[in-house]
Amino acid sequence: MAKSKKKSIWVFGDYRNYYQNRVTLQLLSKAVDLSKTINAEVCALIFGHEVDEWIMEYTAHGADRILAIDDPALQSYSTERYLAIIEALTRQREPEIILIGATDFGREFAPRLAKRLHTGLSADCVGLDITEDGLLLQIAPSFGGNMLAEIVTEHHRPQMATVRPGTFKERPHDYQRKAVVERLPLMKNLPKPRVRLIEYERSVEKEHTIENASVIVCGGRGMGNREKFKKLQELARLLGGDVGATRPVVYSGWAEHGALVGQAGKHIKPKILFSFGISGAIQHTAGLGEADFIIAINKNPQATMIKMSDVAIVGDASDVLNNLIKELKKRIRE
Ligand SMILES: Cc1cc2nc3c(=O)[nH]c(=O)nc-3n(C[C@H](O)[C@H](O)[C@H](O)COP(=O)(O)OP(=O)(O)OC[C@H]3O[C@@H](n4cnc5c(N)ncnc54)[C@H](O)[C@@H]3O)c2cc1C
Numbered sequence: 001m002a003k004s005k006k007k008s009i010w011v012f013g014d015y016r017n018y019y020q021n022r023v024t025l026q027l028l029s030k031a032v033d034l035s036k037t038i039n040a041e042v043c044a045l046i047f048g049h050e051v052d053e054w055i056m057e058y059t060a061h062g063a064d065r066i067l068a069i070d071d072p073a074l075q076s077y078s079t080e081r082y083l084a085i086i087e088a089l090t091r092q093r094e095p096e097i098i099l100i101g102a103t104d105f106g107r108e109f110a111p112r113l114a115k116r117l118h119t120g121l122s123a124d125c126v127g128l129d130i131t132e133d134g135l136l137l138q139i140a141p142s143f144g145g146n147m148l149a150e151i152v153t154e155h156h157r158p159q160m161a162t163v164r165p166g167t168f169k170e171r172p173h174d175y176q177r178k179a180v181v182e183r184l185p186l187m188k189n190l191p192k193p194r195v196r197l198i199e200y201e202r203s204v205e206k207e208h209t210i211e212n213a214s215v216i217v218c219g220g221r222g223m224g225n226r227e228k229f230k231k232l233q234e235l236a237r238l239l240g241g242d243v244g245a246t247r248p249v250v251y252s253g254w255a256e257h258g259a260l261v262g263q264a265g266k267h268i269k270p271k272i273l274f275s276f277g278i279s280g281a282i283q284h285t286a287g288l289g290e291a292d293f294i295i296a297i298n299k300n301p302q303a304t305m306i307k308m309s310d311v312a313i314v315g316d317a318s319d320v321l322n323n324l325i326k327e328l329k330k331r332i333r334e
Contacts, residue, residue, distance in 0.1 A: 006039070006040060006041050007038055007039065007040035007041070007095075007096045008040055008041050008042075008043045008065070008093065008095040008096060008097075009031045009034055009035050009038075009040050009041070009042050009043065009095065009096060009097040009098075009099065010043050010044075010045055010090075010095040010097065010098045010099065010158070011024060011027045011028050011031050011042065011043070011044050011045070011058075011063070011098075011099050011100075012024070012027075012045050012086070012098065012099070012100040012101070012106065013044050013045055013046040013047075013054055013058060014100075014101050014103055014105060014106060015046070015048075015051075015054045015057075016077065016105075021054075021057070022165060022166075022170065022211070022212075023101030023102075023103060023163070023164075023165040023166075024044075024058070024101055025057075025058075025061045025170035025171075026101075026163075026165070026166070026167065026168040026169065026170045027099045027100075027101060027163060027168065028042060028044060028058060028061045028062040028063060028170070028171075029061065029062060029168055029169060029170050029171045030099070030128055030163075030167075030168040031062065031097075031099060032062040032171070034097070034128065034129075034130055034136070035064075037130040037134075038096065038130055038134050040096060040097075041064040041065055042062055042063050042064050042065070043063060043064065043065040043066070043067060043095065044058035044059075044063035044065075044066050044067070044179075045067050045086065045089070046058065046066060046067070046068040046069075047068070047069045047074045047082060047085060048069075048070065048074050048075065049070060049071060049072050049074055049075040050070065051068055051070050052070075055068055055179075055181055056175075057173075058179075059177050059178065059179040059181075060173040060174050060175050060177055061170060061171055061173065061174075062171055062177070063179045064179055064180065065179055065180045065181075065182065066179050066180070066181045066182065067089060067182050067184060068181060068182065068183050068184065069085065069183075069184050069185070069186055070183065071185075071186040073186055073190070074186070076197040077105055078193040078195070079105070079108050079109045079112065079195075080191045080193050080194065080195075081190050081191065081193060082109055083109055083112055083113055083116065084187070084190050084191055085187060085190070086098075086109075086113055087113060087116050087117065088187055089184075090113075090117055090158060091117075094157065094158070095157075095158045096136075096157065096158060096159060097136050097158055097159045097160070097161075098113075098158045098159075098160045098161075099128075099160075099161055099162075099163060100160070100161070100162045100163075101162065101163060101165060102123065102124050102125075102162040102163055102164045102165065103165070106162050107123070107162060110123070110160065110162045111123070113160070114160050117156075117158065117160075118156060119153060119156035119157060119158060119159070119160060120151070120153040120156060120159070120160065121160040121161065121162070122138035122140045122151045122160070122161045122162075123140065123161075123162050124140055124141065124162060124163075124164055125138050125139055125140045125161045125162065125163045125164070125167070126139055126140065126141065126148070126163075126164060126167055126263070126267070126286060126289075127139035127148075127167070128161060128163065131152060135152040135153070135154065135159065136152065136153065136159040136161065137150055137151075137152060138150070138151040138152070138153075138159070138161045139151075140161075141263050141283075141286065146282070148286075164267055165211060165266070165267075166211035166266050166267035166268065166269070166287075167267050169269065169290070209242060210242045210243075210244050210258075210259065210261070210266050210268055211266050211267065211268060211269070213241050213242040213268070213270055214240075214241070214270050214271045214272070215236070215239045215240060215241030215242070215270055215271065215272050215273075215274075216236075216241055216242055216243070216244045216261075216268055216270040216272075216273050216274070216291075217232045217235050217236040217239070217241055217242075217243050217244070217274045217276070218232075218243070218244035218245065218246070218261055218273060218274060218275050218276065218278060219232045219243065219244075219245055219246070219249060219254075219255075219276045219277060219278070219317075220245070220246040220248070220249060220275070220276065220277045220278030220279065220284075221246065221248045221249060221252075221277060221278075221279075222276065222277020222278065222279075222298060222299070222317050223249070223254070223276060223277045223317055223318065224277070224317075224318065225254075226252070226253070226254040228317075228318045228321075229245075229249060229254040229255065230254075231318070231321055231322070231325070232276060232321065234325055235274070235321060235324060235325055235328070238325065238328045238329070238332070239272075239328075241270070241272075242259075243255065243259055244259050244260075244261040244266070244268060245259040245260055245261065246260075246261070246262070246278055246281075246284050247260060247262065247264065247265075247283070247284070250265075261284060261287045261288070262281075262283050262284040262285070262286055262287040262288075263282075263283040263284075263286040263287065264283065265287060266287060267286075267287045267289065267290070268287055268288065268290070268291060269289075269290035269291065269292075270291055270292070271292045271293060272292070272293050272295065273288065273291040273292075273293070273294045273295070274295050274297070275294060275295070275296040275297065275298075275305045275309065276297045276317040276320070276321060277297065277298060277299075277317035278296070278298070278303075278305045279298075279300075279303050279304060279305060280296075280303055280304025280305035280306075280307070280308060281304070285304070285305075285308065293310050293311075294308065294309040294310050294311075295309060295310065295311045295312075295313070296308075296309035296311070296312050296313070297313045297315065297317050297320045297321070298312075298313075298314065298317070299314065299315060299316055299317070300314075301314045
């Protein structure tokens, strides 16, 4: 198998459903930016059965090269098999960088791959860049999330990182783009999976799309109770947006986990963000990096959220919420 001479940034194609596919597209977009700085090509890895749709999709989103293995034996994701395949390909082709979405599957196999390749891995990165020396700068929460660490892998290759969904913005489809597509045969002697998928069914929990919402109404502990928190839905509905929440709110059961915004949850990029009764702890604001315009409502004028907002309203969260809903309804009727 010919080794491509140019440096290569690999993106693992996780396409199992809409949400996992989005993180792959976001990684491809970032990989394109990084590739310009180090003069590398962007290569997407696609394993599975009947994967042509994904070859087109990843080409349209920035891949210069696709390494695809299309075989019924790869119909369901298997950590052991995927590990064996990527390990072998990595040893043959020596990519500079491998980026993997921090999905459940990515989190399971990325550390195993790093161990096999005897290299480092920064998990759950919230930023990536290239240093002056051409190394991958991996920005990841550390010390229980109280600090952001900047990590480089100086001596070992590939440089590996997993990245949270929603951290980067995907590019628009460009169906004019072309990529070199290498269709590889399934390797011989792959390990027999110890886990066999018998059947699967989708979770009935509503899958949140707050990463893509352009208006988000986010609520914190300052909403007071579940009933008052629920009222945020009404404002979100009127504005065509979605509801986000802080960790105490999720832990209290006022909102489901999919609504969590911040280091342990989603990274959001709305055009308008309403922040009701939220103090602005760093673990929460870590998820707000790309919000365009923030309107914060808090009874404490010193709250961080108030200080970092574009419009600050100092007052009772529920009073402001109810007045806003009333006013909006009035304007819609007029
Ligand atoms: C490892 C780790 C990971 C974490 N990850 C996340 C994460 O992903 N997302 C996240 O959100 N948190 C996360 N946290 C928790 C985070 O540190 C904060 O505890 C949390 O964000 C605080 O939530 P809050 O603003 O709702 O509550 P609080 O900090 O209690 O703030 C409530 C705010 O409401 C205001 N208020 C009170 N009453 C009213 C009222 N009637 N009207 C108006 N304002 C009012 C108060 O002035 C205050 O500013 C994490 C913590 C750790 C240790």
